[in-house]
Amino acid sequence: MPEKSLDRPQQRPGQDKATNAAEAGMTSLFRDDTYFQSIIDTVPDAMIVIDETGFMIAFSPAAEKMFGYLAGELIGENVNTLMPSPDHERHDGYLRRYRETGNAQIIGKGRVTTARRRDGTTFPIDLSIGEAEVDGIRIFTGIIRDLTERHERTRRLHVLQSELAHVARISQMGTLATSLAHELNQPLAAITNYVETASAVLAQQGVGEHSTVREALSLCADEVERAGDIIRHLREFIKHGETTRVRATLGTIIDESIALALADGAGRGIATAVRLDEAAEDVLVDRIQIQQVLVNLLRNATEAMSETRSKAIEVVTRAIDGKMSEIIVADTGPGLEPRIARRLFQPFETTKPTGMGLGLSICHTIVVGHGGRIWAEPSPIGGTAFHFTLPHFDDTKVET
Structure with missing residues (x-):
C-alpha cells in the first residue's frame, strides 16, 4: 500500500472537494495540535480516529504496533481495512445507518469483536468508541485493547x-x-x-x-x-532438601507477588507502593520460594487491614553491606498482638479462626534456608513491617 502524506489524504470516490479539503484540514489540525498529538503518542491502548464515512484521520503508535501498519500508510484509508469478514463488508453500512437514524449500536457502549493485522491474522479485541464534533466535522475515536495480551x-x-x-x-x-x-x-x-x-x-x-x-x-x-x-x-x-537457586531480579519477583497476592479483589481499596534499590536487585534465590514468602506476607498484611480505615502496603528493598538484600513489607494494620509477637515464627501460632499457623513458620524456614533472616518491627506507616534478607548474586561465585 503506497504511503500517503499525513496531512493530505487522497480524495475518495463520491467525496466532493469541499469535504476533502475540510478533512485534510482536520488531519493537519491533529498533526499540529501538540496536546492531541501527545495523547496519540502516549496512550497505551491503540487509538484510531475516523471521520463519519469511516476513513482514518489519526492512527496512534500503539495502533501501529498492534496492527503492523505505519500511520502514513492508513491515513485516508477506510477503517474496514482492519476488519475481517463480515464486518469488513458491512462497516460502511453501519455508519450510513447511524448517520440516517442516529441509532447507536456500539458508540458509547463498546463490544468484544475481532480485528485483522497487516499479515491477515485476526485477534480478539475490546473496542470502545466515542463521538465528537471538531470544527463542524463529526469524528469517532476508537480505543482498542488486544485481548490476546x-x-x-x-x-x-x-x-x-x-x-x-x-x-x-x-x-x-x-x-x-x-x-x-x-x-x-x-x-x-x-x-x-x-x-x-x-x-x-x-x-x-x-x-x-x-x-x-x-x-x-x-x-x-x-x-x-x-x-x-x-x-x-x-x-x-x-x-537437607535441596532447591535450585538462580540469579533473579527482586523487582520482577515483587511485581509478580503483588499480582498474585492481590488477585481476585483481595487488593481492593489498598494503596500499594514499591520502592526499589537498584543495588539490591540481583539475588541468588529459588524464585518460587521467595514469591511464597512475599505472597504470605502480603496476604497477611491485607487481612490485618480488613478493619482499618487506612489501607496501604509499602514494599521496599535496600542493599546491606554489598552482600545481602533486605526486603520490607509494611502495612497500616493494627500491629501485632504481644502474645503472637513472642512466638511469631513458630508453627501452629495463628490469630485466624481457620488458619493452621504455618505461614510465617514456612517463611522463616525458606529465608533461613537461603542464608538470610526474618523479623518484624513496628511499621513506619502505622502497622507492622516484616523484614527479611537474601543473598546477593555474586558473578564470581554461583551456588546451586
Missing part, C-alpha cells in the same frame, strides 16, 4: 498461582512434618521410659525373661525405637 497475562498469572500453590503445599507438608517430628519425640521418649521402668519392675518381681508380658514390653521398646528412627530420617530429609 490480556488472556496471556491471565494465563501467566494462573501459571504463577499454580506454581506457588504447589510449592506452598510442599512447604506446608515439610513444616508440618518437622513440627510433628519435634512434638512426637517427647511422647516417644516417655513411652521408652515407661517400658524400661515396667521391665525393671517385672525383673525385680522375678518374672521370667521369656514371659509373655516382658516379651510384649521388649517388642514395644523395639517399635518405639523404630518410630524414633523414622522421625529422625524424616527430619534429616527435610533439613
Whole structure:
C-alpha cells in the first residue's frame, strides 16, 4: 500500500472537494495540535480516529504496533481495512445507518469483536468508541485493547498461582512434618521410659525373661525405637532438601507477588507502593520460594487491614553491606498482638479462626534456608513491617 502524506489524504470516490479539503484540514489540525498529538503518542491502548464515512484521520503508535501498519500508510484509508469478514463488508453500512437514524449500536457502549493485522491474522479485541464534533466535522475515536495480551497475562498469572500453590503445599507438608517430628519425640521418649521402668519392675518381681508380658514390653521398646528412627530420617530429609537457586531480579519477583497476592479483589481499596534499590536487585534465590514468602506476607498484611480505615502496603528493598538484600513489607494494620509477637515464627501460632499457623513458620524456614533472616518491627506507616534478607548474586561465585 503506497504511503500517503499525513496531512493530505487522497480524495475518495463520491467525496466532493469541499469535504476533502475540510478533512485534510482536520488531519493537519491533529498533526499540529501538540496536546492531541501527545495523547496519540502516549496512550497505551491503540487509538484510531475516523471521520463519519469511516476513513482514518489519526492512527496512534500503539495502533501501529498492534496492527503492523505505519500511520502514513492508513491515513485516508477506510477503517474496514482492519476488519475481517463480515464486518469488513458491512462497516460502511453501519455508519450510513447511524448517520440516517442516529441509532447507536456500539458508540458509547463498546463490544468484544475481532480485528485483522497487516499479515491477515485476526485477534480478539475490546473496542470502545466515542463521538465528537471538531470544527463542524463529526469524528469517532476508537480505543482498542488486544485481548490476546490480556488472556496471556491471565494465563501467566494462573501459571504463577499454580506454581506457588504447589510449592506452598510442599512447604506446608515439610513444616508440618518437622513440627510433628519435634512434638512426637517427647511422647516417644516417655513411652521408652515407661517400658524400661515396667521391665525393671517385672525383673525385680522375678518374672521370667521369656514371659509373655516382658516379651510384649521388649517388642514395644523395639517399635518405639523404630518410630524414633523414622522421625529422625524424616527430619534429616527435610533439613537437607535441596532447591535450585538462580540469579533473579527482586523487582520482577515483587511485581509478580503483588499480582498474585492481590488477585481476585483481595487488593481492593489498598494503596500499594514499591520502592526499589537498584543495588539490591540481583539475588541468588529459588524464585518460587521467595514469591511464597512475599505472597504470605502480603496476604497477611491485607487481612490485618480488613478493619482499618487506612489501607496501604509499602514494599521496599535496600542493599546491606554489598552482600545481602533486605526486603520490607509494611502495612497500616493494627500491629501485632504481644502474645503472637513472642512466638511469631513458630508453627501452629495463628490469630485466624481457620488458619493452621504455618505461614510465617514456612517463611522463616525458606529465608533461613537461603542464608538470610526474618523479623518484624513496628511499621513506619502505622502497622507492622516484616523484614527479611537474601543473598546477593555474586558473578564470581554461583551456588546451586
